[in-house]
Amino acid sequence: xxxxxxxxxxxxxxxxxxxxxxxxxxxxxxxxxxxxxxxxxxxxxxxxxxxxxxxxxxxxxxxxxxxxxxxxxxxxxxxxxxxxxxxxxxxxxxxxxxxxxxxxxxxxxxxxxxxxxxxxxxxxxxxxxxxxxxxxxxxxxxxxxxx
Numbered sequence: 001x002x003x004x005x006x007x008x009x010x011x012x013x014x015x016x017x018x019x020x021x022x023x024x025x026x027x028x029x030x031x032x033x034x035x036x037x038x039x040x041x042x043x044x045x046x047x048x049x050x051x052x053x054x055x056x057x058x059x060x061x062x063x064x065x066x067x068x069x070x071x072x073x074x075x076x077x078x079x080x081x082x083x084x085x086x087x088x089x090x091x092x093x094x095x096x097x098x099x100x101x102x103x104x105x106x107x108x109x110x111x112x113x114x115x116x117x118x119x120x121x122x123x124x125x126x127x128x129x130x131x132x133x134x135x136x137x138x139x140x141x142x143x144x145x146x147x
Contacts, residue, residue, distance in 0.1 A: 003080075003088075004083070004084065006044075006045050006048075006083045006084075007079060007080055007083050007084065009035065009037050009041065009042065009045055010045045010048075010049060010079045010082070010083050011076055011079050011133075011136075012035055012037075012147070013031050013035060013037075013042055013045065013046070014049070014054065014055075014067065014074065014079060014133055015133055015136050015137055015140075015147045016031045016034055016035060016147050017031070017055075017065060017066065017067060018067060018071045018133050018134070018137050018147075019137045019140060019141075019146070019147040020034070020147070021066065021067075024062075024064075024066075025057070025058045025062070025063055025064030025065055025066045026064045026065055026066070027063070027064040027065075028042050028043055028046070028064070028065065030064075031065075034146070034147075045083065046065060048082050048083050049079070049082050049083070051082070052078070052081065052082030053068055054067065054068060054069070054074060054078060054079070054082055055067065055068060056068050067133075070134070071132060071133035071134035071137060072132050072133075072134040073132070074132060074133045075128065075129050075130065075131060075132050075133075076128040076129075076131045077125055077128040077129035077131075078129075080125075080128060087121070087125045088121060088124060088125055088128070089121050090117050090120055090121045090124070091114075091117045091121075092105065
């Protein structure tokens with residue numbers, strides 16, 4: 001299982017805003033330069049983060065993006081749900097279809113390991129739901145590395 005680039009860049013970009021904003025809106029161009037990700041791609045991710053209520057934008061020459069909540073209140077799990085629209089599932093062993101291309105697993109209800117995958121997915125999401133932007137930024141400050 002790999003996290004999508006949109007999730008990874010979404011988390012990095014939100015951390016970038018927290019770490020570098022000093023309480024003022026941050027322009028996508030600045031985030032793009034620091035993160036080495038195209039501004040256009042960050043804008044696409046930010047549209048999902050705005051829709052989920054994690055970001056707002058301010059127009060104008062001093063405008064940019066800012067967090068809608070304190071960094072202690074935004075978790076990696078929030079970003080995952082904002083970008084992907086759901087929690088991470090290590091495997092798709094569910095009784096219902098999820099999306100137009102998903103199939104119902106023919107082994108659902110008969111598979112002896114489906115509970116293991118389900119529990120592992122839950123544990124992983126519990127961890128992501130416990131890690132905040134503030135914790136990530138604090139760790140970066142303690143290590144003396146930028147975001």
